[in-house]
Amino acid sequence: MAITFDSSLTTVLGAATPAKRKKFSDGLGLHTVGDLMRHFPRRYLETGSLTKIDDLRVGQMLCVVGEITDCRTVSYNDRRTGRPAARVEAVLRTGGPSLKMTFFARNAGTAAWHAKRVAVGNRGVFLGKADQFRDQWQLVNPQMTIFGQGDGDEGELSDDVLDIGDYYPIYPLTKGLESWDVARAVKFARSVVDSPAEVIPAPIRERYDVVGIERAYEWVHQPEDEEQVEQAHHRFRFEEALVTQLVLGRRRRATRSLGATSRDGGDGALLAAFDEQLPFTLTAGQVEVGAQIESDLAAPHPMNRLLQGEVGSGKTLVALRAMLRVVDSGGQAALLAPTEVLAQQHYRSIVTMLGDLAMGGTIFGSGAGTHVELLTGSMNKTQRTAPLSRIASGEAGIVIGTHALLQDNVFFADLGLVVVDEQHRFGVEQRAALTDKAINPPHLLVMTATPIPRTVAMTVFGDLESSTLTELPAGRAPIQTNVVPLVQQPTWIDRVWARVREEVEKGHQVYVVCPRISGDEAEVGQVDAVDVQFDEDGEPVVVTAPPAASAVEDVVAQLAGGPLLGLRIGRLHGRLASDEKDATMRAFAAGDLDVLVSTTVIEVGVDVANATAMVILDADRFGVSQLHQLRGRVGRGGFPGLCLLVSHTEVGTPARERLDVVASTTDGFLLSRFDLEQRREGDVLGASQAGRRSSLENLRVLRDEDTIVAAREAAEGLLDQDVDLAHAAELAAAVLDLERSQQAGFVDKS
Secondary structure: OOEOOOOEHHHHOOOOOHHHHHHHHHHOOOOEHHHHHOOOOOEEEEOOOOOOOOOOOOOOEEEEEEEEEEEEEEEEEOOOOOOEEEEEEEEEEOOOOOEEEEEEEOOHHHHHHHHHHOOOOEEEEEEEEEEEEOOEEEEEEEEEEEEEEOOOOOOOOOHHHHOOOOEEEEOOOOOOOOHHHHHHHHHHHHHHEOOOOOOOOHHHHHHOOOOOHHHHHHHHHOOOOHHHHHHHHHHHHHHHHHHHHHHHHHHHHHHHHOOOOOOOOOOOHHHHHHHHHOOOOOOHHHHHHHHHHHHHHHOOOOOEEEEEEOOOOOHHHHHHHHHHHHHHOOOEEEEEOOOHHHHHHHHHHHHHHHHHHHEOOOOOOOOOOOEEEEEOOOOOHHHHHHHHHHHHHOOEEEEEEOHHHHOOOOOOOOEEEEEEEOHHHOOHHHHHHHHOOOOOOOEEEEEOOOOOOHHHHHHHOOOOEEEEEOOOOOOOOOEEEEEEEOOOOOOHHHHHHHHHHHHHHOOOEEEEEOOEOOOOOOOOOOOOOEEEEEOOOOOEEEEEOOOOOOEHHHHHHHHHOOOOOOOOEEEEOOOOOHHHHHHHHHHHHOOOOOEEEEOHHHOOOOOOOOEEEEEEOOHHHOOHHHHHHHHOOOOOOOOOEEEEEEEOOOOOOHHHHHHHHHHHOOOHHHHHHHHHHHOOHHHHHOHHHHOOOOOOOOOOOOOOHHHHHHHHHHHHHHHHHOOOOOOOHHHHHHHHHHHHOHHHHHHHOO
């Protein structure tokens, strides 16, 4: 029977034991031959210039294949420290003289780790410098890549060890498997499996310099040089980008084919009245983006637009003007927010901006006004009755809410526009649940909380047209950001609280942000004070646990009875009752509180003009984009802003590097790019939220910018010829497979 990419992996594992087969399936998640073939090496060992060691010289750099024939651990007292220590001595058999290797260890754990790597029978490639001691050849400062256990006779190396190419593949592994095990399985699979289907049509391969599928698999698993590796990876990345862009392109075309009610703004009375009462002039960017949105709303097909911009660039104002245009057209607009705090903040700020225009239908409203409604999950049945009635009757022109808007008992008279804030917190099903409440497909405006690079927009939000606000409105003051390194300068925390007092004495207010709610919560990912871990190359890394993270409840008590004694301190976090959260935010906005100690519930949308400073405790616990969002809460009232990043991290660590980058710039696009470069792709796409592997397996939206742009161009050309791709059956099948897959939800940030 023919072996195909869909065949069970066991068909190519030969004499592997059941336990080893289980390592492939459970440890690596490989179940078919195709899974194995798509399990690409993470790097390659260049073995094409192995040293001929028949005639060794002292000081000569060696790169040799060999097997460990002897290994022992010697314990002794270190004369310099007086403490117990150990050394691991191993003998390496090569094609010439045997070489002795010595590894020194300060503790038993490290010694055991070295002894395991150079256990008798282990084989691999070893690099180091030749030396002699007591007539014994030594390999000094050895580096190695271990393949696994040898099967050869005592006097010679096994044929498998000697049969390696110029570029030896090093695969991602699991405990109990060596790279050699995977390489051997791949080599056998390639010799027996049927040719895989060619997904990319020949004209596209030729135009974009993409190698064929068979050659790509050969070059990725058994390359002769680096150029072949690059060509193979380019092939697989282009294929993935092409299929993804075809899915997104078909989605854009499907959206345009739907009928939608044109929202041309009618007489424009409400929007004109709102613009007239604005106390400032719109920025050029707000005018330009507003015109794009107005054009989309007037079209006979649904708008699908992404609105992104710098923190404080006025995205909410642009969205509100779009909502007013829909109301002028006789429809309703809904704003979906991810949290109650943010929904309430949107409600307060929109009602404030509208003034009398928000009292339509009351004796206090103007003739051009509308009614603004708030609907959240914490409202009881009695509280919800009147709002639900006004939403269903159409009396409420603008509706703001949380997931409560998605419930079955929420009916709209004529939902014309859905504005989604912080899209990454909503899945495709939730977004569809709201848009399904419209008679005709509503227009959609998605707002992102952080700026994102172009190729991320093309890939993650590729079914949306994109608008960007880059200009900050007048009155936004600069924000100074400083790292407070308590490991190096523990007394600086006193200056932090003194600085808070200074801001309050000037009549301003301050945020203090903590990563946790209360001190009794278990910390995710906490490790022992000293724990030996290993990096991907097997090198030992000592990890030191940071102090317990600061918690709102603890910090409020410490500050109220200590450095901020006498100041009016409030607290805000997700566990508080809805009424208490709302009352606290209102008190802070009204100036009745000097300091607000909070979790990240104030990350976006909270707008208190008098807040000029923010202290972020254990700032290293937060991501770059989150820190940038948080500090955007200050400096909004024309006063200079100050953000202090308090941390216990050491200089030179990745966590400290993140903080230093945040402190060095307020450019959100630059920070977003840095953030994405540091994170796993699954996190970029939001796949981890669903507990599954990222849909992008080979492609990286920043590294592969040129590939994504080229693939989008190719996809548009193919779809212009035939949206069903009838002329490319294998490609059409791949596109349909992704469209049907649950993982296709990544384009909606599921």
